[in-house]
Amino acid sequence: xxxxxxxxxxxxxxxxxxxxxxxxxxxxxxxxxxxxxxxxxxxxxxxxxxxxxxxxxxxxxxxxxxxxxxxxxxxxxxxxxxxxxxxxxxxxxxxxxxxxxxxxxxxxxxxxxxxxxxxxxxxxxxxxxxxxxxxxxxxxxxxxxxxxxxxxxxxxxxxxxxxxxxxxxxxxxxxxxxxxxxxxxxxxxxxxxxxxxxxxxxxxxxxxxxxxxxxxxxxxxxxxxxxxxxxxxxxxxxxxxxxxxxxxxxxxxxxxxxxxxxxxxxxxxxxxxxxxxxxxxxxxxxxxxxxxxxxxxxxxxxxxxxxxxxxxxxxxxxxxxxxxxxxxxxxxxxxxxxxxxxxxxxxxxxxxxxxxxxxxxxxxxxxxxxxxxxxxxxxxxxxxxxxxxxxxxxxxxxxxxxxxxxxxxxxxxxxxxxxxxxxxxxxxx
Amino acid sequence: xxxxxxxxxxxxxxxxxxxxxxxxxxxxxxxxxxxxxxxxxxxxxxxxxxxxxxxxxxxxxxxxxxxxxxxxxxxxxxxxxxxxxxxxxxxxxxxxxxxxxxxxxxxxxxxxxxxxxxxxxxxxxxxxxxxxxxxxxxxxxxxxxxxxxxxxxxxxxxxxxxxxxxxxxxxxxxxxxxxxxxxxxxxxxxxxxxxxxxxxxxxxxxxxxxxxxxxxxxxxxxxxxxxxxx
Numbered sequence: 001x002x003x004x005x006x007x008x009x010x011x012x013x014x015x016x017x018x019x020x021x022x023x024x025x026x027x028x029x030x031x032x033x034x035x036x037x038x039x040x041x042x043x044x045x046x047x048x049x050x051x052x053x054x055x056x057x058x059x060x061x062x063x064x065x066x067x068x069x070x071x072x073x074x075x076x077x078x079x080x081x082x083x084x085x086x087x088x089x090x091x092x093x094x095x096x097x098x099x100x101x102x103x104x105x106x107x108x109x110x111x112x113x114x115x116x117x118x119x120x121x122x123x124x125x126x127x128x129x130x131x132x133x134x135x136x137x138x139x140x141x142x143x144x145x146x147x148x149x150x151x152x153x154x155x156x157x158x159x160x161x162x163x164x165x166x167x168x169x170x171x172x173x174x175x176x177x178x179x180x181x182x183x184x185x186x187x188x189x190x191x192x193x194x195x196x197x198x199x200x201x202x203x204x205x206x207x208x209x210x211x212x213x214x215x216x217x218x219x220x221x222x223x224x225x226x227x228x229x230x231x232x233x234x235x236x237x238x239x240x241x242x243x244x245x246x247x248x249x250x251x252x253x254x255x256x257x258x259x260x261x262x263x264x265x266x267x268x269x270x271x272x273x274x275x276x277x278x279x280x281x282x283x284x285x286x287x288x289x290x291x292x293x294x295x296x297x298x299x300x301x302x303x304x305x306x307x308x309x310x311x312x313x314x315x316x317x318x319x320x321x322x323x324x325x326x327x328x329x330x331x332x333x334x335x336x337x338x339x340x341x342x343x344x345x346x347x348x349x350x351x352x353x354x355x356x357x358x359x360x361x362x363x364x365x366x367x368x369x370x371x372x373x374x375x376x377x378x379x380x381x382x383x384x385x386x387x388x389x390x391x392x393x394x395x396x397x398x399x400x401x402x403x404x405x406x407x408x409x410x411x412x413x414x415x416x417x418x419x420x421x422x423x424x425x426x427x428x429x
Numbered sequence: 430x431x432x433x434x435x436x437x438x439x440x441x442x443x444x445x446x447x448x449x450x451x452x453x454x455x456x457x458x459x460x461x462x463x464x465x466x467x468x469x470x471x472x473x474x475x476x477x478x479x480x481x482x483x484x485x486x487x488x489x490x491x492x493x494x495x496x497x498x499x500x501x502x503x504x505x506x507x508x509x510x511x512x513x514x515x516x517x518x519x520x521x522x523x524x525x526x527x528x529x530x531x532x533x534x535x536x537x538x539x540x541x542x543x544x545x546x547x548x549x550x551x552x553x554x555x556x557x558x559x560x561x562x563x564x565x566x567x568x569x570x571x572x573x574x575x576x577x578x579x580x581x582x583x584x585x586x587x588x589x590x591x592x593x594x595x596x597x598x599x600x601x602x603x604x605x606x607x608x609x610x611x612x613x614x615x616x617x618x619x620x621x622x623x624x625x626x627x628x629x630x631x632x633x634x635x636x637x638x639x640x641x642x643x644x645x646x647x648x649x650x651x652x653x654x655x656x657x658x659x
Contacts, residue, residue, distance in 0.1 A: 140557040175571070183549050183572045190566070197570040199547055204575060208582040212637055212645045219633040219649055220578065226625050228654035230513070230569065237571040 044174035044281040051170050053407035054331045054364060055276055056284045057269075057319070058161065060147075060186065061312070061336035063292030064139065067356035068342060068388060069300075070112065070309060071126050071370070075105030078377035082343045086300045086350070097301045102126075106370045110301055111309035114317035118361060122368035123320065123327070125426050129355045129372050130392040131338060135384060137352040139293070142337035147187035149395060149415050160414055161284050162191020164402055167410045174281025175239040181268035186286040194232070196240045201271050204244045247278050258322035261311045265289040269319040276326060283406075289315075292336060296347040320361055328363030331405045331427070333398065339388050342377055354387035358397055364405050364428045371424045396422050404429035451490060457482035460495075463563070468499055469508045471564040477504045512659040513565040516548035519577055523584060523651050524592075526617040528599070533591040540589050547576035574657075581651035585644040596643050606634035609646055617650050626655060 045051075072088055073079050080087050088109060091101035099107035100116055106128065108116060118124040134151040136142050145151045149160025158166070165178055175196050180186050183199040198204060208216055217238075224234030252274055260266035265287065272285045291308050298305040316334075320327055339356030355375070361367070375381050375389035383389040395415045402408050404427040411421075433449060435442050450456060461481030465473035480502070481495055488494040499505055514522065524531075545551045549568065555561045562568070583589050585596060599616055603609040610630040614622045621627060630649060634642050650656060 140559065180570075183547065183570065183576075185567075185570055195570075197572040199572050199576075203547065203579075204572070206575070206582075207579045207588075208586065208648060209641075209645060212642065215633055215636055216645050216649065219629050220652055222629045223626055223649065223653045223655075226623075226654075228658075229565070230574070230654045230657060233569045233571065233574055234654070237574045240571050241575065 044177070045171040049171040051168065051172055051283050051406075054329050054362065054405040055282050055326075056161075056401065056406055057272055057330060057332040058186075058188065058284065058286050059316070059332065059334040060143075060188075060286065060288050061292050061334060062139075062143065062288055062290040063294075063336070064142075064338045064340055064352055065292045065336040065356060066294060066298065066305060066340040066350050067128070067336070068339065069298075069305060069350075070109050071102075071128055071357045072099050072107050072109060073105060073128070073374060073377070074099050074101070074107050076374070076377050078342075082377060084344060085348050086298065086344045088300055103370060105374070109306065109309050111306040112313040114310075114313040115359070118317060118320060119368055123361055123363065123365060125360045125365050125367040125369055125371060126357055127360065127371045127392055127397050127424065127426070128357045129375050129388055129390060130358050130394055130397060131355050131390045132394055133390055135354070137338070139337055139352075144187060146335060146337055146394065148190075149188070149398070150417065153417065156416060157190065159186070159188035159190040160398065161186075161188040161286070162193060163414045164406065164408055165189075165193035165284065166191050167413045168283075168406075168408045169410075172281050172283060174243075175236050176243065176275055176280045177283050179272070179275060179282060179285045181272065181285060181287045182264070186288065188286060189284075194236050196236065198271065200267070201244050201247060201274060202249045205241055243280050247274060247280075249274070254318065254322040255324045256321040258318040259314070260318040260322075261314050263311055263315075265311060266315045266318070269315045270322070273319055273322045276323065276330065294340070295345070295349040295351060298349045316359070316361060331360065331362035331364060331401055333361075333401060334359040335394060341386050342382055342388055343386055354383045355390040356388070358394065360397065360401070360426055362405070366426055366428060371426055392422070392424070393418070393420065396424055397426065400424060400427050403427075454482075454486070457485040460485055460490075464495065464499055465504070466563050469502075469504050470511045471566075474504065477502060510658045513568055514657055514659050515561060515563065515568055516545060516550035516573065516577070517552065518659070519657065520545060520548065520580065523581065523656075527584060527594040527596070527647065527651075529584065529592050529594045531592050538589070538591055540583075541592070544576065544580045544583065544589070547572065548580065549573050549576070577657065578648075578652040582644075582648040585647040585651065587644075594647075596647055600643055606631050606639065609634055609639065609643060613643075613647055613650055617647075618655060622650075622653075622655060626653065 069086060069088065074090055089098040091099045091107050097110055100110060100113060101107040102119060115124055132142060132146050132151045134145050147159050148156065150156055178189055178193060178195040180189060180195050180197040183197050185195050185197050189195045206213065206217060221238055224231050254260065254270065254273065260270045268287045272287060275282050289312060294305050297303060316332060319332065323330055335358055336356055338352060338354055340350035340353040344350055372392040375391050381389065395418050399411045399415055399421065400423060402414055403411055435445055458478060461478045462473060464481060465477050469477065481499060484495050484498045542551065550561060584592065584594060587593055600609055600612050603612045610627060611621050630646060633649065634646055
């Protein structure tokens, strides 16, 4: 044995050897726990110091979702003036291809039908005319501001989720405390708390020659224990490999017959559910879904945007159903860097706009309601070059979730410089 | 545009705009900073950025003159080991030092694409106009590091279809564990490894059959922190 190995590495390695054989086949339909029964519950915090609140799943719709065609203000007659080719037919009972009415004024795009049940059972809330007050129409800047949580301000280098994790008055040493799906760390996570990025749980293990693997791994860990700036990253990677090794990925069957879309977004959400159920210390997961920059041929009831909305809605609904009882302790929030121009363009699409809508989903949400003041769509009411105005700052939504559902009280540090709070009453607690 | 009136002139309007942007003082600073970040360190000093920007302006943007200034600077001399290779740099350097032979049907490889996807960088897939990030903070992810390790092993074990490496040819004169480690280190890194790293690799080699361990040793060197840094 190489005497230069640190004790820490030896323990880590010995721990990895303790993984027993996978249990054999079980009868079809048997409820499988996410972790084999021989595995002790993992503790990542001293007793009484665990995170008290919900798991947060933050979904970023990259590219700028057309909120006016997602949650449609059909009670505002100007909508039908501004949207000619793109308008969705007014709600009619029984018609598949019309607006699904929510409250007589707003309605869901028909592709968002999977979300209607969640609305009816008051687990889904919507905020409309919400967004980041900075006027930029640049995707890059708008995403950056939203993920920093400091619109118009780039001096603070951390992201809002990073600051939440940093300031939370509890402890959690799990490498899965913060998980970025997709393999790239979302900018909202920036900060001192380490984040595990995942492409796919199934691929999260070390390959190579099985006979030499144990020694290979020990040597690799030793190479990363000599003071390189990459040592902490290597530690985190080995820890994550060890924990994920114990989750039975291939045998996973979502609960309540939930069906995730067979897309990168769907698979990411499914893995979030697996990690949440495995009780390995997850507090915040970020998931991205791209393709919202619909300048051309976005489609009204069929086509580009409707397909994307369908994927989005069926993914969120699958996650919610799959979580089962755990959904009481999970909050899902969606955001997009900006909305799109109220008036459709000549190419059957919509250009970069301002206000948008957000979806908030969870057992601790006061759902079945569209929050926010509707600013209207007449030319005097529109913002800048013809965009939906913003009457609710996105930080109001996120701040209330952080305070009431995640139970981190230091909102001032998470959204520094913001002093115009309005409580929407969207979250219980 | 930026306080300048551009009069009607067809294609010349665009050329005039490009000239104006190229001559803008901020362009010199941004180019200076990007080059310094690429070749020296993630957070270059204001001094080196300013000096590169000055050369940019004085030489009318002559890239040879600017790079000569950069490569002869003290900062550049002190920069070894400060840059984390981006996934594509890592991939290309691993292919090059192992002498990998690529023989692909239709010049396409799903497996290579897959490795690059897991490492996080497929060329021409960065949507924003600012280019792939060039700083450690962006690339130092758990899934990315694991993907580098797995790519290293796939490459040295010959598990990537259409890509072959001839490790026996590289190590044919190596008769001992020390020789194997040193020959591969010199080939991959240009030098033998520091003592602590070398000892770890020699011990690993000794614990296995010398004939069979070479792909793993090569994989360890490619996966080591030394090979991730430039």
